[in-house]
Amino acid sequence: MQIGVVDLFCGVGGLSLGFKNEGFDVIAGVDSDVTCQYAYETNIGADFLGMDITRLSGAKIGRIFESRENDYRVLIGCAPCTPFSLYSGRYRKARRADNKWALLTEFSRIARLTKPDVISMENVPQLTRHKVFQAFIEEIENSGYHVTFQRVRADHYGVPQRRSRLVLIASRFGKVTLPSPTHLNRPLTVRDAIGNLPTIKAGEPCRGDRLHVTRRLTPTNMKRLQSTVEGGSWRDWDSDLQLACHKKIGGESFRSVYGRMSWDSPSPVITTQCLGIGNGRFGHPEQDRAISIREAALLQTFPKSFRFVAPKDPIRSD
Structure with missing residues (x-):
């Protein structure tokens, strides 16, 4: 068939x-x-x-x-x-x-x-x-x-x-029943998806994988990320690193902004803005950088063999 x-x-x-x-x-x-x-x-x-x-x-x-x-x-x-x-x-x-x-x-x-x-x-x-x-x-x-x-x-x-x-x-043939969950008790985690990738620095591409590249960080944002624990957020920072919006009463609504992912949990929702740490919990669990293009793709379950751009096309992380 x-x-x-x-x-x-x-x-x-x-x-x-x-x-x-x-x-x-x-x-x-x-x-x-x-x-x-x-x-x-x-x-x-x-x-x-x-x-x-x-x-x-x-x-x-x-x-x-x-x-x-x-x-x-x-x-x-x-x-x-x-x-x-x-x-x-x-x-x-x-x-x-x-x-x-x-x-x-x-x-x-x-x-x-x-x-x-x-x-x-x-x-x-x-x-x-x-x-x-x-x-x-x-x-x-x-x-x-x-x-x-x-x-x-x-x-x-x-x-x-x-x-x-x-x-x-x-x-056209009748009601369809969706399949039952396959990973209800053991979801795949950030570690499962990206834990074996090479270590890189913010703004510096991996020599063996040009999609494994992430944005540069300003000195202040680097300090902010260095002050954030795995799975943490801006609540981990000293007050001098916090933004004005964090100090307002409504700042509680920005729970995940500038946060790090957790190794042993699924990632947060990957959005089109996931390459910036100020857009959500998109910090790497332990390296001082946001997730890379490759990591975002893997968390979306694109296989590593998937070819996103032609070999001679430039790669941009910003």
């Missing part, structure tokens, strides 16, 4: 890679960020379409599916979650208006027009609070699908990261 997959909002191909590793025939990925093309095509071995999904027709996706002789068709994707995420500083504004909200509607439009056998989507759990999600469910159900969605913990399924995700599966 052959199952063909098309990935909307594919990025560099993390979701596609999971399907590929499980034996699915990943045919193509679609994303408006053309800088993802090298990584996607190199690692997934599938075509990359660099285009805005709002300009994507159902007929085009239909032709992509038809280009391969598969028994079943699966449409997957993760619409950009920034408008719904509590980690976004734009969250409250996004509740009122953000054109990215329309991307979920575009996902359902493509699904309705192409009629795949199965639809698989993931996003942030906060999405379920919004009318756009309910409209998505209704349109999919009205198109003949049985919809199952559930909030899951990534660390319960072998991801060394405390991350909650909304997973949705819609099938």
Whole structure:
């Protein structure tokens, strides 16, 4: 049995890679960020379409599916979650208006027009609070699908990261039950993921791995990190190192800022700002630096063999 997959909002191909590793025939990925093309095509071995999904027709996706002789068709994707995420500083504004909200509607439009056998989507759990999600469910159900969605913990399924995700599966064949947790009693940890990497200094790349590089630190931030214990935060500092916001009554809300990770626990949620210690608990557990690009990728479960950039392309950590 052959199952063909098309990935909307594919990025560099993390979701596609999971399907590929499980034996699915990943045919193509679609994303408006053309800088993802090298990584996607190199690692997934599938075509990359660099285009805005709002300009994507159902007929085009239909032709992509038809280009391969598969028994079943699966449409997957993760619409950009920034408008719904509590980690976004734009969250409250996004509740009122953000054109990215329309991307979920575009996902359902493509699904309705192409009629795949199965639809698989993931996003942030906060999405379920919004009318756009309910409209998505209704349109999919009205198109003949049985919809199952559930909030899951990534660390319960072998991801060394405390991350909650909304997973949705819609099938024409009946209700789908999500697999039971595989790592409920023994989650993978930061040590499991990055504990064997070479020691590096802030701002200095590893000779054997150019992705194992992190940002330089100012002298003050170096002192702050040196004053932070494993698993600790700015609460470990002397008052002269603390920021003004930490000394305010509301400073308690900045619990993880400038924090270090713990070796024997899953990491915090890896965000697009994870290379800076001032953006969360992104300090290395013991080395005086933020986590590197390589470490961030490993904590996201990208294999070390994954090629993110062409050999001659520069690597930037800032």
